[in-house]
Amino acid sequence: MSNQIPVKQVDPNPSDNNKNPGTYDLYESREKIYVKEVKGLFQRIRNVSLVALMGMYFVFAWLTLDGQPLIHFDLPAREFHLYGMTFYPKDFFLLSAMLIISAFGLFFITTLFGRVWCGYTCPQTVWTFIFMWIEEKVEGNRNKRIKLDKAPNSAEKITKKTIKHALWLFVALATGITFIGYFYPIRELIVDMFTLQANGWAYFWVGFFTVATYLNAGWMREQVCLYMCPYARFQSVMFDENTRIVSYDPNRGEPRGKRKKGVEPSEVGLGDCIDCEQCVQVCPTGIDIRDGLQYECIGCALCIDACDEIMEKMDYPKGLIRYTTENELEGKTSKLLRPRTFGYGLLLAVMIGAVGYIIGTRVPAKLEVIRDRGALFKFNGEGRVENSFTLKLQNMTEVPQTFVLSVEGMEGIRILTQTSVKIKSGENLSLPTVVDVIPESIEQTNNTISFRAVSKTDPSLELETESRFVGPRPR
Known part of the structure; x- marks a missing residue:
């Protein structure tokens, strides 16, 4: 017997007895999977992650910070508010960087734990x-659900099905409203929707995500993982003999066979697997993990909890199905750090560090100065030399800012136009500005000057940028 994790081609059973063995219809109707409830360590871990993720999803849409939603993608204003920071289309590269981080993070975790x-x-x-x-709370356990579906229509069956689908639609609607609530402030969205004041796109997208959630989670389920998700198709590229995945130990479990409790496997010439098929009944994708590594396996570990429960009842050691590696099944030592994981981990750390540095050093306002190239300089009525500029101020903070403008770099230089300006949050302001200086302070035709903008609202917010002042040739 091979000690490696077996990989087996598992074909669905033909629905028509007249078909040749091993053949099946590519367009065969989906056979509903009835998942049995199971309790155990990995199910508890999943429950914690489920509550945490769902809590964040439904709660974060309602949280505010300084009067601004904690997360708000304001598409009409082209502003993206995340945890007290505002990002603009010019920050799109950060989104690309975050997607790259997510990809490397997924690759890194997959090489380690499938x-x-x-x-x-x-x-x-x-x-x-x-x-x-x-579904389980309304229709009962696995056996009751199978029996209910096979039973003819009755008042009880119709009532249970109606309640189940009504609850599914309620969760789907809450999901759709919450998702749109990250783009359209949720407090306003709910009021506008139920008073028929929301725009048509809001109703469309809420309806779209409601239907998508209802169909994907209620009806399609494992079909999304098997046929729509690309991850199932390329995951094996990241697997190696040190990847820790859910596996059945054939060395210990084979040959399978039923026996009474307390009977030692060696006494009847069998392995530890009693062929109870509990691992199959709890699998959300309907596979038999004992057939070896299959792309349908999503690594949920429900089969581990189910098998451990049976092993405990039989007084056998747990771990017949467990998270393990090919090397461990062969009796070898597994390596956590290897070139592939080191490479993914290093790239992930570099990307996280780079994005963290960019965000940490990101200035919440911006000052740009553009010289008027239509005229180099001119003399005004006071005999001083003037230059014209356009100051572009951008306020990327969450509150309005009042900036005081000044210029330095030449003796007696001053701003003739507006020196105090108020900018709204997220506003880009272009301000025509005239600067003059006495001719005696001009030492060369091209002089370096600096514009400064200091916020009255937040004195620590200071902006400075250089430009050039052009004057006549010195005598």
Whole structure:
């Protein structure tokens, strides 16, 4: 027997007995999977992650900071408010960097622990488990659900189905409203929607995400993971013999066979697996983990909890199904750090450090100066030399700012135009500005000067940029 993790081609059973063995219809109807409830360590971990993720999703839309939503993607104003910071379209590269960080983070975790993202934190998994929990509370356990679906229509069946779908639609609607609430302040959105004051796009997108959630988590479920998600298709590229994944130990479990409690496997010539198929009944994608590594496995570890429970009842050691590596199944030592994980980890750390530095040193306001190239200089009525500029001020803070403008770099230089300006949060202001100086202070035709803008609202906010003052040739 091979000691490696077995990989087996598992074909669905033909629905038509007249078909040739091993063949099946590519367009065969989906066979509903009835997932059995299971309790255990990994299910508790999932429950914690589920509550945390759902809590953040539904609560963060309602939180505010200094009167501004904690997270608000204001598309019409082209402003993106995140945790007290405001980003603009010019900060789009940060979004690209965050996507790269997410990709490297996913690669890094996958090389170490397989598809734990899918099993514990993927939105499809989270919402599917919520819908399955509702289904179980309304229709009963696995056996009751199978019996209910096979039973003819009755008042009890119609009532339970109606309640289940009503609760699914309620959760889906709450999901849709909350998602749009990150783009359209949720307090205003709810009032506007139910008073019919919201615009048509708000109703459309709330409806779209309501229907998408209802279908994906309620009806399609594992089909999204198997056929729509690309991650299942390329995950194996990141696996190696040291990747820790959910695996069945055939060396210990084979040959399978039923026996009474207390019977030692060696006494009947069997392995530890009693062929109870509990691991199959709890699998949300309907696979048999004993058939080896399969792309359908999302790493949820429900089969581990189910098998450990059976092993405990049989007084056998736990871990027949466990998180393990190919090397460990062969009796070798697994390596946590290896070139692939080191490379992904290093790139991930570099990207996180770079983005953190950019955000940490990001100035919440910006000052640019553009010289008027239409005229180099001119003399005014006082006999002083003038230059014209355009000052561009951008306020990226969450509150209005009043800036005091000044110029320095030449003796007697001054601003003739407006020296105090108030800018709203997120506003870009272009301010025509005239600067003059006495001819005697001009030492060369091209002189370096500095413009400064100091906020009255926040004195620590100081902006400075250089420009050039052009004058006549000195005598």
